[in-house]
Amino acid sequence: MCLAVPLKLIEIDGNNAVGESLGMRRPLRVDFIEEPKLGDYVIVHAGFAIERLPEKQALEDLESWEELRDVL
Amino acid sequence: MSFDAGRILETMAALPLGRVQLMEVCGTHTMSIARSGLKSVLPENVKLLSGPGCPVCVTPAEQIDAVLELAMEKDVILTSYGDMLRVPGSRPGDSLLRRKALGARVEIVYSPIDAVELARKHPDRQVVFLGVGFETTAPGTAAAVLTAQEQGVKNFSLWSMLKTVEPALRALIAQEDFAVDGFLCPGHVATIIGAEGFRFLPEEYGLPAVVGGFETEDILTALYLLLKQLVEGEPKLQNAYPRAVSQEGNRLAQRMLQRCFEAREDSWRGLGRIPGSGLGLREEFSDFDAQKRFSIQASSEPAPTACRCGEVICGRLSPEGCPLFGKRCTPEDPVGPCMVSSEGACAAAYKYQQG
Amino acid sequence: MDEIISLDYGSGGKKTSRLIEQTILPVLDNPYLGELGDGAILPGAERLVFSTDSFVVDPIFFPGGDIGKLAVCGTVNDLAMCGAEPKYLSLALILEEGFPLRDLERVMASLGEAAEKACVTVVTGDTKVVDRGRGDKLYINTAGIGFLQYPGLSPRNIQKGDAVLLSGTAGDHGTAVMLSRSGLMQGELSSDCAALNHLTEAMLQSGAAIRCLRDPTRGGVATTLNEFIEGTPLGIELEEKAVPVRPQVRAACELLGLDPLYCANEGKLLAVVAEEDAERVLAIMRRTDEGRDAARIGTVTDACPGRLVARTELGGRRVLQKLTGAQLPRIC
Numbered sequence: 001m002c003l004a005v006p007l008k009l010i011e012i013d014g015n016n017a018v019g020e021s022l023g024m025r026r027p028l029r030v031d032f033i034e035e036p037k038l039g040d041y042v043i044v045h046a047g048f049a050i051e052r053l054p055e056k057q058a059l060e061d062l063e064s065w066e067e068l069r070d071v072l
Numbered sequence: 073m074s075f076d077a078g079r080i081l082e083t084m085a086a087l088p089l090g091r092v093q094l095m096e097v098c099g100t101h102t103m104s105i106a107r108s109g110l111k112s113v114l115p116e117n118v119k120l121l122s123g124p125g126c127p128v129c130v131t132p133a134e135q136i137d138a139v140l141e142l143a144m145e146k147d148v149i150l151t152s153y154g155d156m157l158r159v160p161g162s163r164p165g166d167s168l169l170r171r172k173a174l175g176a177r178v179e180i181v182y183s184p185i186d187a188v189e190l191a192r193k194h195p196d197r198q199v200v201f202l203g204v205g206f207e208t209t210a211p212g213t214a215a216a217v218l219t220a221q222e223q224g225v226k227n228f229s230l231w232s233m234l235k236t237v238e239p240a241l242r243a244l245i246a247q248e249d250f251a252v253d254g255f256l257c258p259g260h261v262a263t264i265i266g267a268e269g270f271r272f273l274p275e276e277y278g279l280p281a282v283v284g285g286f287e288t289e290d291i292l293t294a295l296y297l298l299l300k301q302l303v304e305g306e307p308k309l310q311n312a313y314p315r316a317v318s319q320e321g322n323r324l325a326q327r328m329l330q331r332c333f334e335a336r337e338d339s340w341r342g343l344g345r346i347p348g349s350g351l352g353l354r355e356e357f358s359d360f361d362a363q364k365r366f367s368i369q370a371s372s373e374p375a376p377t378a379c380r381c382g383e384v385i386c387g388r389l390s391p392e393g394c395p396l397f398g399k400r401c402t403p404e405d406p407v408g409p410c411m412v413s414s415e416g417a418c419a420a421a422y423k424y425q426q427g
Numbered sequence: 428m429d430e431i432i433s434l435d436y437g438s439g440g441k442k443t444s445r446l447i448e449q450t451i452l453p454v455l456d457n458p459y460l461g462e463l464g465d466g467a468i469l470p471g472a473e474r475l476v477f478s479t480d481s482f483v484v485d486p487i488f489f490p491g492g493d494i495g496k497l498a499v500c501g502t503v504n505d506l507a508m509c510g511a512e513p514k515y516l517s518l519a520l521i522l523e524e525g526f527p528l529r530d531l532e533r534v535m536a537s538l539g540e541a542a543e544k545a546c547v548t549v550v551t552g553d554t555k556v557v558d559r560g561r562g563d564k565l566y567i568n569t570a571g572i573g574f575l576q577y578p579g580l581s582p583r584n585i586q587k588g589d590a591v592l593l594s595g596t597a598g599d600h601g602t603a604v605m606l607s608r609s610g611l612m613q614g615e616l617s618s619d620c621a622a623l624n625h626l627t628e629a630m631l632q633s634g635a636a637i638r639c640l641r642d643p644t645r646g647g648v649a650t651t652l653n654e655f656i657e658g659t660p661l662g663i664e665l666e667e668k669a670v671p672v673r674p675q676v677r678a679a680c681e682l683l684g685l686d687p688l689y690c691a692n693e694g695k696l697l698a699v700v701a702e703e704d705a706e707r708v709l710a711i712m713r714r715t716d717e718g719r720d721a722a723r724i725g726t727v728t729d730a731c732p733g734r735l736v737a738r739t740e741l742g743g744r745r746v747l748q749k750l751t752g753a754q755l756p757r758i759c
Contacts, residue, residue: 024614024680047183048212109743
């Protein structure tokens with residue numbers, strides 16, 4: 001399952017980290033994130049962070065959505 | 073919310089297009105589309121098909137049979153994601169859940185790392201992790217194997233049924249009655265392999281390809297972009313999920329895949345054997361390869377089954393078009409995997425029918 | 428293939444119904460049991476309501492409660508949903524050899540407190556111990572007797588246009604237990620385990636036209652609403668965004684791949700109320716501790732006979748079936 005919710009890194013110890021979303025915390029691995037930092041938002045799949053989000057972007061900031069708004 | 077779904081839907085409906093079939097190839101897309109009731113509000117000429125994107129649905133019955141046999145091995149603790157537990161093999165009703173009730177030790181895990189942990193806690197048992205999924209799941213599975221190696225957890229092994237998306241899409245497109253006008257590409261597979269990983273769709277096959285995220289807004293956006301490409305007659309690759317997907321993908325994860333796995337022929341439900349479509353552990357990790365550790369092998373012959381999930385996965389048959397759908401095959405007594413997995417096309421169609 | 432008891436049979440979903448209908452009812456069928464209510468209304472000098480429930484929760488201690496509190500609240504709620512004033516409970520303990528007495532004392536203390544709060548008396552009991560490995564720490568069965576105060580509550584009374592009310596947030600118990608079981612996550616999730624007889628008393632004594640009450644335990648809100656309308660010419664339209672769900676529960680469900688509408692509750696009730704009384708009943712509910720977050724979540728309609736149809740935030744529609752089998756966390 002691909003989780004849409006990004007988790008915020010609140011603890012990092014080597015490749016082990018803890019992510020949080022709305023007060024829910026879960027352990028995860030950050031093997032695939034270059035230089036993970038506390039406060040980073042990551043997308044998690046099967047216990048592994050697979051990408052860092054640039055920042056917690058509000059959805060409407062998306063470029064493609066901008067493109068959409070132009071045509072509407 | 074500044075995102076106006078209603079207006080996008082209206083704009084979609086106004087596009088000068090005839091009947092259009094778009095395919096999503098990710099179980100989470102299937103699920104998200106079903107949960108949002110999107111199909112009930114899309115313009116009538118736009119049809120969404122669920123392709124070979126649900127990890128358990130594409131696993132053929134003969135491979136499940138081998139896993140069921142593995143579960144009964146003495147001393148084995150089989151670890152798996154929850155969805156695999158109900159998938160029947162070639163005999164209806166025979167699943168890991170049933171084997172568990174008959175005494176097999178089957179544990180649900182949320183991450184392959186949990187399986188390594190379990191192996192550490194039970195040094196006298198053989199802990200086997202069932203690796204299913206695509207490029208998104210595979211890097212973490214590889215990392216778990218490396219972790220087991222580093223920590224000397226010798227009673228851990230991986231039974232890999234991991235697959236890659238591109239060869240399956242190529243096989244699907246090569247089918248005679250292929251009739252899909254564009255692909256909603258799986259967002260998190262693209263996170264790993266990069267949006268570029270889907271460029272072959274427009275460039276080699278002239279098919280529109282848009283990488284999409286999983287919120288309703290993401291999916292609507294991607295679908296709109298696909299339709300717009302069709303109107304303009306210019307198939308191209310677009311990334312509608314840039315917050316999580318870069319052009320080149322996640323290099324660290326790609327390196328991990330390279331290090332642990334090599335491509336091999338694999339069989340898919342509905343698509344048959346496809347060269348280079350499976351991920352097997354490299355020779356240097358054979359100590360952790362359950363397919364080498366145990367003398368169980370999946371039959372090379374496709375197991376006969378009444379289920380037509382294969383055709384559903386290829387978009388040739390809608391779930392409701394299967395004679396078993398909702399009759400002999402229901403989520404509580406599934407015949408095929410598409411009815412089992414909550415990400416399966418049939419389960420989604422059954423559970424979230426349009427009201 | 429020979430059927431065996433799998434965990435699905437205990438899920439509260441279709442397999443549970445099948446077990447009851449095919450294996451239990453044919454042997455014991457009588458008009459009282461056949462109603463399949465939360466308790467049976469029996470003839471006699473007094474109008475009695477009788478109910479029983481077994482508790483096998485794992486783990487036995489969880490945030491917001493434990494198996495003892497649950498054993499009282501579960502049976503009290505079943506009686507209360509029938510319009511009864513819960514009075515007496517029986518208590519049967521099945522203990523596994525090796526279970527720490529201290530844990531039993533903890534369970535009993537919480538059970539006693541819950542009984543006192545719900546104003547019920549435990550009047551009879553039984554204790555058995557099974558060999559180690561033949562049980563799982565502690566199982567409890569309670570049966571309860573209540574005096575019927577408000578007769579006539581039944582899903583058969585539901586009419587087109589009636590309002591569907593939920594007494595609070597959905598999915599708290601199921602997610603809290605799932606979480607403490609999996610050890611996967613940590614967070615401030617707490618079971619809603621609570622006795623609802625004071626809430627039902629407040630609602631029913633108002634004289635409002637309340638058609639039926641039920642507590643959506645296993646199978647959650649979606650499964651219970653399906654039970655209301657199954658096989659009838661009426662359906663329910665559920666407004667998805669009107670269903671109160673704690674943000675933490677939503678997050679946990681996302682992370683575990685669950686749906687809060689199918690997660691168990693142990694301190695919530697669903698009420699079907701005549702449209703004209705809906706606002707008044709809601710106001711009464713909100714004045715109580717247990718009904719603080721009550722909300723109107725849907726409407727009875729004849730547009731979708733026998734079906735529960737959710738209107739999604741997108742404006743789309745989807746059918747919500749009864750839960751099929753135990754909720755298993757989704758892949759990955």
